[in-house]
Amino acid sequence: MNKSLIAITVAAILAGCSLAPAHKRPDLPVTQQWPAGEAYKPASPLAEKRSASEFGWRDFIGNERLAQVIQLALDNNRDLRVSALNIEKARAQHGVVRAERLPHLNASVGQTAQRVAGRQSSDGKGYITRQYSAGLGIPAFELDFFGRVKSMSEASLQQYLGTEEARRAQQISLVAEVANAWLTLAADQERLRLALDTLKNQQITYELAKRRFESGATSGLDMYESQSSAEAARNDAAIFRAQVAADENALILLAGTRVPAALLPQGSLQAATSIADLPEGVPSDVLLRRPDVVEAERTLQAANANIGVARAAFFPSVSLTAFAGSASNELSGLFKAGTGSWSFAPQLNLPIFAGGANRANLEIARANRDISVAQYEKAIQLAFREVADALAERGTLDERLASQISQAEAAEKSFRIHEARYQKGAESYLNALVSQRTLYSTQQGLISARLAKASNQVTLYKVLGGGWK
Template sequence: MNKSIVTLAIAAMVSGCSLAPVLPPTAPPVAREWPNDGADKTLRPSIEARAASDIAWREFIASEPLRQVVQLALDHNRDLRVSILNIEKARARYGVVDAGRLPHLDAGVGQIAQRVPARQSDTGAGHVARQYSGGVSIPAFELDVFGRVRNMSEAALQQYLGTEEARRAHQISLVAEVVDAWLTLAAERERLQLAMETLGNQQATFELARRRFEAGATSGLDMVEARTSVDAARHDAAACRTRVAAGENALTLLVGTPVPAGLLPHEPLQAVSRLADLPTGVPSDVLRRRPDVAAAERALRAANADIGVARAAFFPSMSLTAFAGGASPGLSGLFKAGSGAWTFAPQLNLPIFTGGANQANLDIAGANRDIALAQYDKALQSAFREVADALAERGTLDERLAAQASLVDAAEKSYRIHDARYRKGVESYLNTLVSQRELYNARQNLIGIRLASASNRIALYKVLGGGWQ
């Protein structure tokens, strides 16, 4: 038998400690600071700022209709409901395992009937002998000298707490997905409105070109070019209607119930996408507060407790069985004076030869602990990368927004100049058509960048561990 295990066993018998190894403190396998390249300086750590995980989602979201939609999702989303039920199951499983640390007390009445053959009977005739018993008993109760039951309970507790962390992580993802889907729908509705406005302008221009052609003021080329722009705008409007319908369906699926029309976005994206500012904090502190990282840590602790269970299998197990009550050959005399009876049956089991099964189970428990440790490190590294990616994108979005807004302003001025010159008959419709398409594309792209900015802030809130409160 391994000397280290014997030493642990002696220590356990003297102090009552378990045989599970102590998890040594390890440095997080991530950098001490977030990457600086492209990171938004407005999101630098602040001593006075709260962590994102402390900012409740109702504080993070400014739009009241969006808050109500998120609450609907938390109440009706089926996947989140499954996570909550998994918590109940894990809590019940922990209760079952932890109950083994206390002796169970049972009460019962029983009868033993036996036919005595004539040859063994004192009277020379066969008869049925009956023995009645009744009282309270303690079934085989294990004295947890080496911490086997204690470590089983610890493993079940960590699994239960890990399930709770998994539910929090699921809620964070759900909140982020609902907010992103709602804002995406707002962007698609704004794009549809822009397409419809463009279609109306193009139809008016087409009518002007048609009247000029009929009056003989222009050739048919302007009218044909105007007609192509009308058809293109009709196509874009139809495509936008499809995306709006798809966005509403996606939101309904996430929420788990139809969303009332009054809670759908009815304003431009810029008006409804206000979100709270977020501090980033120190990586090692922020990442460990993420529920998915905390769940990985719980899994590591559960695997470590399983090593204690496997180690305890090398040593004797002691159990006690006891009974106190009455015994009588007749049911009527079961609890009368003189019928008292008791039994006390301690039992010691010492494993001598198991064919290597105990060592194999210990090796499995050790491998599982090492796997859980690697998964915990991977969870930290993945979380660090997600935050770093979100910060890197955040650092360029303001510049992209400013550049695109300037482009829209320039394209709008160009379109108005060319449109005015066309209406005065100074130039053909071709220049107006080109500038109009450039303005339309620039405005569509501006909506897209605004959505990307809001989505990035949502993603940053999610990866920093916010949204479970």
């Protein structure tokens, strides 16, 4: 019987051919090259052809404080922790399904006791019989001739691998979210400093206008105009102070723990920004390596395997139950010579009529496969659109930033001239007020433009499937 058990095990390992259709990656539903036009920066003919996925996030993030905050998030973020636990769960689920491809071997020891009625015994008093048994058994093992269990195992494997890709995508998104949150905090800190500096200057101007009014040198109009401007700056300072606090709270949530003050942005946004440029001219098939796209392809492969499961239901299934051991009516004689016993029970199950259930299940599996194909293609199209949008923004940001710098410089010169003329009494405060508000607005716009440029680099890193290690 031992040879029979070995033969069954070998058959279990070697048997089984999959009825699932061979996986064929759908054609790329987008063009090979990124869009071109006035909004896009032309790629240099000497552009580096490395993919963003080849850049680890530490190579991309040049600011050490920001890098340490990102590491805090990778260690403590709860969403990322859930993704890691989902991988462990999917791995265990795959282990359960994979185990069905091998025969299960159970050891059993038992006793059966039965009392015989008195009238059935010679003395009329009745008696008790006992039967002892011990052995090894294989319960209902399916010989996978048509690959049903194999296809189930393949589907669970692809689902497990898909959860790993989901975690990679989550990590890349987390790196980008933390970087953008940290940069936004730096920008709002600079906006707050600008509002406080403006408030300080407006208070000085207001005191000057007030003294002139009290001395009768000017009307109350200049004083009230300067007071209004000072209060507007005070209002902006309060708004940005609250925004900075909200930015810090958002950063703490992403990091999953308290962020030390030493790791927060210091100085201006321009000084805090240190992000590597990404290579140009990479073809759009780089999207096939984006984790979310790979996850969609894993889902498609799992759907293909499920078609194999549904097809196998149309064919006979063979299961084996076997037992080998010893049996005796006395415990002391359980393993003596002549007590050996065995049983072998093959079973053939041939589907004849199921009311169309098997065909319906096959149609469901095929529909799920077609849905997965459409979702895979949609994932690529969405990724292409995200990259194209980021590239369009990238192509116009340099011009936008240069314009904001020039505008801010011109506004500052205009304000200085009007302010000097007002302090000399050569003109009313109205002209100085208008130019001051223009300067303040352009300075805020310059901060926004610098933030947009830094955030665009982070977005490109994310949508190109930036390296996650």
